[in-house]
Amino acid sequence: xxxxxxxxxxxxxxxxxxxxxxxxxxxxxxxxxxxxxxxxxxxxxxxxxxxxxxxxxxxxxxxxxxxxxxxxxxxxxxxxxxxxxxxxxxxxxxxxxxxxxxxxxxxxxxxxxxxxxxxxxxxxxxxxxxxxxxxxxxxxxxxxxxxxxxxxxxxxxxxxxxxxxxxxxxxxxxxxxxxxxxxxxxxxxxxxxxxxxxxxxxxxxxxxxxxxxxxxxxxxxxxxxxxxxxxxxxxxxxxxxxxxxxxxxxxxxxxxxxxxxxxxxxxxxxxxxxxxxxxxxxxxxxxxxxxxxxxxxxxxxxxxxxxxxxxxxxxxxxxxxxxxxxxxxxxxxxxxxxxxxxxxxxxxxxx
Amino acid sequence: xxxxxxxxxxxxxxxxxxxxxxxxxxxxxxxxxxxxxxxxxxxxxxxxxxxxxxxxxxxxxxxxxxxxxxxxxxxxxxxxxxxxxxxxxxxxxxxxxxxxxxxxxxxxxxxxxxxxxxxxxxxxxxxxxxxxxxxxxxxxxxxxxxxxxxxxxxxxxxxxxxxxxxxxxxxxxxxxxxxxxxxxxxxxxxxxxxxxxxxxxxxxxxxxxxxxxxxxxxxxxxxxxxxxxxxxxxxxxxxxxxxxxxxxxxxxxxxxxxxxxxxxxxxxxxxxxxxxxxxxxxxxxxxxxxxxxxxxxxxxxxxxxxxxxxxxxxxxxxxxxxxxx
Numbered sequence: 001x002x003x004x005x006x007x008x009x010x011x012x013x014x015x016x017x018x019x020x021x022x023x024x025x026x027x028x029x030x031x032x033x034x035x036x037x038x039x040x041x042x043x044x045x046x047x048x049x050x051x052x053x054x055x056x057x058x059x060x061x062x063x064x065x066x067x068x069x070x071x072x073x074x075x076x077x078x079x080x081x082x083x084x085x086x087x088x089x090x091x092x093x094x095x096x097x098x099x100x101x102x103x104x105x106x107x108x109x110x111x112x113x114x115x116x117x118x119x120x121x122x123x124x125x126x127x128x129x130x131x132x133x134x135x136x137x138x139x140x141x142x143x144x145x146x147x148x149x150x151x152x153x154x155x156x157x158x159x160x161x162x163x164x165x166x167x168x169x170x171x172x173x174x175x176x177x178x179x180x181x182x183x184x185x186x187x188x189x190x191x192x193x194x195x196x197x198x199x200x201x202x203x204x205x206x207x208x209x210x211x212x213x214x215x216x217x218x219x220x221x222x223x224x225x226x227x228x229x230x231x232x233x234x235x236x237x238x239x240x241x242x243x244x245x246x247x248x249x250x251x252x253x254x255x256x257x258x259x260x261x262x263x264x265x266x267x268x269x270x271x272x273x274x275x276x277x278x279x280x281x282x283x284x285x286x287x288x289x290x291x292x293x294x295x296x297x298x299x300x301x302x303x304x305x306x307x308x309x310x311x312x313x314x315x316x317x318x319x320x321x322x323x324x325x326x327x328x329x330x331x332x333x334x335x336x337x338x339x340x341x342x343x344x345x346x347x348x349x350x351x
Numbered sequence: 352x353x354x355x356x357x358x359x360x361x362x363x364x365x366x367x368x369x370x371x372x373x374x375x376x377x378x379x380x381x382x383x384x385x386x387x388x389x390x391x392x393x394x395x396x397x398x399x400x401x402x403x404x405x406x407x408x409x410x411x412x413x414x415x416x417x418x419x420x421x422x423x424x425x426x427x428x429x430x431x432x433x434x435x436x437x438x439x440x441x442x443x444x445x446x447x448x449x450x451x452x453x454x455x456x457x458x459x460x461x462x463x464x465x466x467x468x469x470x471x472x473x474x475x476x477x478x479x480x481x482x483x484x485x486x487x488x489x490x491x492x493x494x495x496x497x498x499x500x501x502x503x504x505x506x507x508x509x510x511x512x513x514x515x516x517x518x519x520x521x522x523x524x525x526x527x528x529x530x531x532x533x534x535x536x537x538x539x540x541x542x543x544x545x546x547x548x549x550x551x552x553x554x555x556x557x558x559x560x561x562x563x564x565x566x567x568x569x570x571x572x573x574x575x576x577x578x579x580x581x582x583x584x585x586x587x588x589x590x591x592x593x594x595x596x597x598x599x600x601x602x603x604x605x606x607x608x609x610x611x612x613x614x615x616x617x618x619x620x621x622x623x624x625x626x627x628x629x630x631x632x633x634x635x636x637x638x639x640x641x642x643x644x645x646x647x648x649x650x651x652x653x654x655x656x657x658x659x660x661x662x663x664x665x666x667x668x669x670x671x672x673x674x675x676x
Contacts, residue, residue: 190366193655198610198647205632205640206377282493286614289495290629302493309499309618313507313514321503324496335491 020063021263027063028160030056035157039211050093057089064270064341072344081336088330092149099142100127104297113137118318132318134308140318143304144326150300152330154211155280158218163273165219166226171265173227174234175257185231191224200283204292214293218280229272233265271345274338278331285327301327359659363652371422374644375415378637418641427645428638432631437642441624446526447517448616448623452608454530454539455546456601463551464597467558468585474563482555489552494611498545498618505541513538515620542619546611550604554597561593568592606654609647 034053038046065072072078091098101108113120118132118140131140173184191199200221207213237243238261246256285302287293289309294300299307301323308319393401409417421428427437470482506514518538520527529535565571566589574584613625620626624643631639 186362194651195607195610197614198607198651201610201613201628202374202644203377205628205644206374278491282491285493286495289493290614290617292629292632302495305496305499312499312503315507317503317507320499324499327493327496331491331493332488335487339487 020066023059024063027056027059031060032157032160035153035160038153039157039215046096054090054093065344068344072340077336078340081333081340084329085333085337088148088326088333089152091145092152095142095145095149099139099145101139101142103138103142103146109137117316118322131322134304134319135311140304140322143299144301144323147299147301147304147323148326148330150211150294150298151281151284151302151327154215154218154284154294154300155277158215158284159222159273159277159280161215162219162222163226163269165223167230167262167265167269169223170227170230171234171257171262174231174238175253175261181231184227188224188227192228196221196283197286200287201290201292204287209292209295211294211298214284214287217287218284221283222276222280225276226269226272229269230265233268234261237261237264267345271338271342274341275335278334278338281327281331281334301330355663356660359656363656366652367648370648371419371645372415374641374648375418376411378640378644422645427642430631430636430639432634432636432639437638438646440639441627441642441646444622444624444627446528447621448609448612448625450528450530451539451542451546451616451621451623452605452612454543455608455612456550456605458543458547459550459554460597460601462547463554464558464590464594466551467555468562468590468593470555471559471562471566472581472585474559479559483559486552486555489548489555492548494545494549494614495618497548498542498615501541501545502618512541514541517622542615542621545618546608546615549611550601550608553604554601557597557600558593561596562589565589565592603654603658606651609650 030052034049034056037049038053073082096102103109113129113133116129116133116137118130119128120132121128127139129139129141131144133139134143169184169188173181200217203217203220204214207217242260243256246260251259281301284293285300285305288300288302289306291303291306294303296303304323305320305327308316308321308323311319312321418428425438429435430437430440433440466482466486470479473479502514505512516538517529518535519532520529520535521531522528523531529539562585570588571584574588579588609624612621612623613628615621616623616625617629627639628643630636631643
C-alpha cells in the first residue's frame, strides 16, 4: 500500500464490458432497493417496486448469460430448471394479483371452510380450493404464493446484503494486509467453525422472531463465507499486472480497489451466491419451522409447513405437503440453475 | 508446540468470554419472563416479590456480574419452567441427543460409503452420475422436510415405525438410553435416518473421490494382475484405504450433528437437548437458553481445539504457519 502521487489526468480505461457493468450495477441496486421497499412493507410503492424487481432480476440474468446462452441451455434440464425458476419467481412477485384469495385478509376467510381437502369449493361455490384449506379456512394455494414471496425476498435480500458486506470486508482485509487482515480473518474462521444453523438459532434466540430480525440473522450467518472467498480472490488478483499498471498510472488507492480490483473479484461469487440463495431459503424455512423465524402474520413456506404439521398425523396431509413441494421446487430449481451456471461460467470446475 | 497450545487456549477463553457477553445480553433483551412466571391476576406486591426472588429488579450489569460469578462455579441458573438447575437439566437431556447423533453417524457411513464407492467405480457411467445427482438432493433438501416425508410414508401410510417420542429406555451406566431396547431402537430409526441424510451425501462424495483416486494406484493394478475379483478389490483393498479420511471428517462432523439435531428432534418430538432449546425459546426460559448456548459453544471450542492440535501434530506445515502468525 504505497502512497502514490497523482502525476496527471487518469487515462480512460477502455473496457468492452463497461456498459454491461453499469447495467449490472443499476440492476443490482434496483433489486436490492425494491426488495428493501417490499420487505419494509409500504403498500403505496408495492406494484412499481415489484415491476422494478422483476426487471432488475431479468437484466441481471441477461447480463450473466450474455454470449453464453447457447452453452447454458445445453440439455433439457437447463430449460426445465430455468422455466420453473422463472415461473416461481413471477408467481411470488405477483402473488397478490394472482392468488385467488388474500389469506391474511380476515374478511375473505370463512372459518366454516377450515381443513377442507383439495378440490372442495366454498359454500356458495364461488371459489374452488384447489389445494385445500388450513384450519382457519385459508386457501393453501394462496398461502403458498404469499409464503413463496416471503421466503424468496428474505433469502435474496439477505444474500445480497451478506455478499456486499463480505466483499467489502474481504477486499479490505486483502488490501490492508498485516494485523487488520489477521484479526478479520480470525473472526471469519471462528464464525465458520460453527454450523450456520446453530449460529442462526443463537441469534434468533437472542433477537426473537421477526422479518427484520431473520434478515439480520441470515446476513450475519453468511457474510463470513463471502469475506473468505473474496479475500482469496483479491489476494491473487492484486498480484496481477493490471493492478501494477493501474498503480503505474498513478491512480489513487480507492480507484484501484473499486474500479479494478472489485469488479474482478465479483464473477467467482455469482455462482456461489446463486446456490447460497437456495441454502438461505432452506435455513430460513428451518428456522421458521422451529418457530423462531418469520412472524405468524407473514408466514414463509417453512412456517406454513409447521402450521400444517400437527394435522399430518391425522391424514390431513395437504396443509404441509403442498407448501413442502413448493419449497422443494424452488430449492431444486435454484440449485439446478446454479449447477448449470457453474458449468457455464467456470469450465475449470467441471472436472 | 506449547506456545501454540497456550495461544490457542487464550483465544478460546477470550471467545468464551465474548460469547458469554453476547449471549447474556442478547437473551436478556427478549420478552419479560415475569409475564410467564406469574398469573395475570397477581397483585403488584406478588409481582415485585417474584421479581426480587429471581433478581430481575436489579440493574442489568449487576445481574450480569452475578451471572458470571455463578457461571464460573458451574451454575448457569435455575430453569424458570422446570425449577431445577439449567445445567443439570440439559445434561439429563444430553444422552438422548448423543445416541441419536451417534446412530445418525453410523447410518450415514452405512448409506454413504457403499454408494460412494460404487459411484467412484462407475464414475463416468449413468449409475455414478445418478448417485451424484441424488447426493445434491441430500445436500439441498431441508432436514425437517425429509423427516416429515419419512413420517408420512413409514408412520402414517405404512404404519411400520413409530413417528414420535423415544419409546422404552433402559439404564446403561447411569444413562437412560433407547438404543438398547427393541422399541426404543424402532423409535430411533426415522430420526436417525433424517439426521444421517445430509452427512450421507457428504460421505458419498468423499468416498467417490477417494475411490476414483485409489483405483489409479499401483496396488489396485497389482490386485487386478493377481486376478482378484473386482468386488474383492473394492471391498478389501480400496475400502481400507479410503476409510481413514472419511472417519476423520465424520469425527469432526459430530459437533454439527448435534446442531442439526435441533431440527430433527423437533420434527420427531425426540426429547433431547435441541427440543429442550426450542421449547425454552418458546417459553422464554432464559437460564436454559443461556446454558444451552454456553454448553454448545464450549463443546465446539473443545472440538475445534482438538482438531487444531491433532492437525498440528499430523502436519508440520500448519505448525510453522501458526508460529509465524
